[in-house]
Amino acid sequence: MPKLVKWNKFRIKCWFIKIDQGAFMKTIEWNEEQRKAFQDLLREFTALIDAKAQEEKQTGRTPKIPKYGSCQNGLNKFLAPWGYACKISPGSHGRLSYKPSIAFCRQDILGEGFVNGEIPTPTKGFYIWLAYYWHNDAKKFHLCIGRSIEENGEKECQKCLAYDKIIDPDGDAYYQESYDDLKSPS
8 A cells, every 4th residue: 555645755645535436546746845835834733733732831721722724724725736625623622632633635525525525624524634743742743544533424434435445444544654753754
């Protein structure tokens, strides 16, 4: 199985899904400048989280969700030429999550009755999911193909012809990778 992301090749490879039409593979290749721009946007996201984490260390209170609208808008503007949109999920109920994340979804299937709603969301269908595990001293990034965790979400995802190629028999994604940072490996 191909890896979901190869930072050193500046490429994202992933299955993209339409329930009624199966799946197809699409490769997005970025030049050095585009890769750096994307990494800078991801660093902006992590800087927002790190600032709130620092606040927790100083006050001892659970940090509130940071203002992330401009970061999400910047990512969406960057991703639009490749046909993607994203949704940042920093936490819930006003509190910062231990694994805030970004869900990346194809724009052309949003609201089309396929596997996602009208806006990108990490609760419906399949999506590319990048989580930032900031709470431990060893901060990590986790990248995978995620799927709905709603009550009937898995049943809906199983209707996709590519389900068995994306999700293993234990319910885990085949395509997943962890990274220590956002730099390209040498």
